[in-house]
Amino acid sequence: MTEESSDEPSPSIFTQDPDLTCRVFLLGAGFSKPAGLPLAAELLDQVLDVARTRWSRDGSSHLERDLERYEEYLADTDPGQVFDLEQFGAWLDWEHTLRLNGSDTWSDEGNRSTLQLRWAIGHVLHRATPTDIPEIYLEFARRLTASDVVLTLNYDLIMERALDDVGLAYRRFPSRYSQAGDTDSVVDADHPPELLLSKLHGSLDWVHRPTQPGFALATDPLVQGPRPDDDPLLGVGVVSSSDLDSYYDDSNVWWGTPPILMAPSTAKPLARSTLVPLWDGILPMSYMRGASPPSVARFQLATPTSYGSYITSRPRSASASTMATNFPGRRPA
DSSP states (O other): OOOOOOOOOOOOTTOOBTTBOOOEEEEOGGGGGGGTOOOHHHHHHHHHHHHHHHHOBTTBOHHHHHHHHHHHHHHHHSTTOOOOHHHHHHHHHHHHHTTTTGGGOOOSSOOHHHHHHHHHHHHHHHHHSOSSOOHHHHHHHHTOOTTOEEEEOOOSSHHHHHHHHHTOOEESSSOOEEEEOSSOEEEOTTSOOOEEEEETTBOTTEEESSOOTTOOOOEEESSOSOOOTTOGGGGEEEEOTTTHHHHTTOTTHHHHSOOOBOOSOTTGGGGOOTTGGGGTTSGGGGGOOSOOOHHHHHHHHHOOOSSOOBOOOSOSSTTOOOOOOBOOSBOOO
């Protein structure tokens, strides 16, 4: 007697477990590669081309000149070291944090090279984004549900475009409140379910609000509904999709209204970013298997969960019939 072959499908990350209705997905740069967006190894040359074309003064841009200084630094301190974009970004972050430029320190957000790097990355990724999103992303979006959590380290808008195309509601901020105060806030339990898309490293369509005088850029607030007055995300604005082309055509906005991105760096926490609240809840996820980038590892070790956005994808008990993202009803004082 021969054993009959099974037609049962192999286990899938999309399999619906009755005891597990909340799933957490972590997306890295490889997620956007099928859409034609460059990986980190391909990004530097394109970013430098933007800097050379748009900001060259006396033969080079601020970004190019600092890159030359960094290569000289490597030659003096670690000859033979292979160039790494994240190490270069960390060098820029340390220089800014320690105010090594003295009175020439450009702004609280970073020195000129860092801001040029951020805008150029956004420019490259925006220009590389296809008009029609490949079917593989639409299929992924169709398999998601409003109870899922998607954590992404990517700056691009591929995931948003896919969710919009399939009509799945989502938000890009940690919690939606019905009441917000200085000491506690109440999660809006009556709001229709929506997927949480958390962009941990920022987004190419985010800028600070209000924008600098002289920059006519209309934005919508990232967060919606009542918020605590001290929520840094209140200062994040979203550039509309219809205005992104003009935003990334204007070579001058890099210094007045740069995109809110954590530029590639092994020292991202030094940036004191507005985006830190998005990392709430990463600490309890340290059980997740697989390698993490240095920024994830640092936040797992060091980031306090001040907003109580505890994200889990494990059953709370053997008898649990449903799972959900566990946003506690009150924000700790």
